[in-house]
Amino acid sequence: MNNKLDKFFVPILSVIFGLLIGALIIALIGYNPILGYQSMLNSSLGNSLSIGETLRTATPLILTALGFAVANYVGLFNIGLSGQALAGWVGSIWFALVFDGLPKIILLPGSILAGILACALIGIIPGILKVFFNTSEVITTIMMNYILLFVSTHITHNIWPKSFMQGTDSTKIISNNASLRTEWLTNLTGGSRLNLGFLLALIFIILIYVLIKYTTLGFEIKTIGLNPIAAKYSGISLKKTIVSAMAISGGLAGLAGATEGLGTFQNFFIQSQSLGIGFDGMAVALLGSGSPIGIFISALLFAVLKNGAPGMNLAGIPPEIVNVIIAIIIFFVGAKYLIKYFITVEPKKEVKGEENK
């Protein structure tokens, strides 16, 4: 019962509360919330172009959310998704620009792998610090977000040769052989930027589902997350498993960055802030309670909200309201005790003086 409550009622009620409070805010500033939401839906799902863009928005969210979930299964918080995705973006574009002339069959997978590997390595760092020095992965990943942000600007300005660049702050467009875009997806969705990255994201939903549910590594990851001490005494190598989970987590974030680079933008341009897909991905994973299917649905929902932002703008409402709604939804997911308190008829009796992590 409790599990069902966590997985279905809490997310659904959180979304409803988020949308209602959002409506209240819109009404308070003197606009019609129903018109706002209508215009939002129209902007994200109104025609094939906007549906394509919404699926495109969902792509990196699915991948970063899967990354967050894998780390979370082993009991870690990977807050560094945005830095890792940024590194994946830089890595994939770097590969694509250096090996410009290669045929598509090598260049595209190579660029994607470059992005994934760069981030798997980066993801390993907080994992290693955690298992050998017991350093809080929350803090190391937050710090690494900023390190990677500044380093990416440094690489763009000072390391890449002039021949890569178009102006001072962005690279030139990658060759067609490194692009994730395909004609059929573009044509199918009326010229949107939807690309093969979306199919990759779908494949990885299945892969991660299989990993967690049917493989030894997945079993070990889950066991450590549930009880590290029991896992240790049953012979699971904590160090190896935690580091592997962080590598997978980072690699998924890197893939998210690579789909942004090779699919959506086709180049790299310097970022002034941490990438939004990092924290949004974390939000998606939390709303989807970490399950791959939940993540898929949540990512679609958030993509509808995010892509609907311009619609809000058309209705005269500042589009930032969409992110406010997302934050409120995650507040309720986090504070699920509130929802449980109201829908559980007889609250479970608490263990005396229990300290709950």
Added chain:
Amino acid sequence: MNIVSILTLVVSSTLIFSAPLILTAIGGTFSERSGIVNVGLEGIMVIGAFSAVVFNLSFADKFGDATPWIALIVGGIAGIFFSLIHAVATITLRADHIISGTVLNLLAPSLAVFLVKVIYQKGQTDNIKQAFGYSDIPLLDRIPFLGQIFFSKTSIVAYIVIFISFVAWIIIFKTKFGLRLRSVGENPQAADTLGINVYLMRYSGVLISGLMGGLGGALFAQSISINFSISTIAGQGFMAMAAMIFGKWNPIGAMLSALFFGFAQSLSAVGSQISFIKNVPVVYLQVAPYVITIIVLVAFLGKYNGPKANGTNYIKSK
């Protein structure tokens, strides 16, 4: 440039860059000493900066020179209200501290820019007219050599902020309130058994962090950015968190680390004017605070990873 004017420039800009970090880092210390992890400092600073700038723009004509000071307090109060979200979520509703802190960080910039657009019909505010500037500290600036470097054309607020860090140290380590605050962060169950109201102490810790973070954001907006936009607060909250850890959850330590981080930031800001660091790639100075924090955590902190019950929820037995 001669050596004195270089030092004057570096010292004053270090102080100006550090002061908001010091305030926020002290706030974080109060929260985490009470056992509530606060990764939402960044969001709290955003709200402080936003409220201070809006107040400053609206009331600069009325209050004149006093405006930045009043706006500072307004920012602090806004910070208290905003941190209430974190307090209710983590203490009363037993939410995970990291998730709740992230909610603050997601919510603050969107909400602030949303309100800026509602109020001003554009994405960023105008520049404020009354800001914290540079001034000489009377008498002390007459000390030969040192006076010119440390006390002329400098930031008075920064010296007040440094003084506050000593006050915070006394509160945390030498008062009854501080002892109780630390006890609920180390072992809430034992503290509860002794009759200490764990929830009250933890609420105090988080709300003080809201006050200090709000002040920090308000100070940053009124001394460095001068207006409010989505990129006004970009990482300062996390840097303050780093300073808190680097300072081992001690207000004076936090102040010293924040000064050091401010020094790194000021070198990257004024470095182009100083010949011998002109050629150092700016990226080294930019990443220094974050790299150092990781190294300190790994190498020097060892077993001490902050208050023992930090990050755990306390559920009172019935």
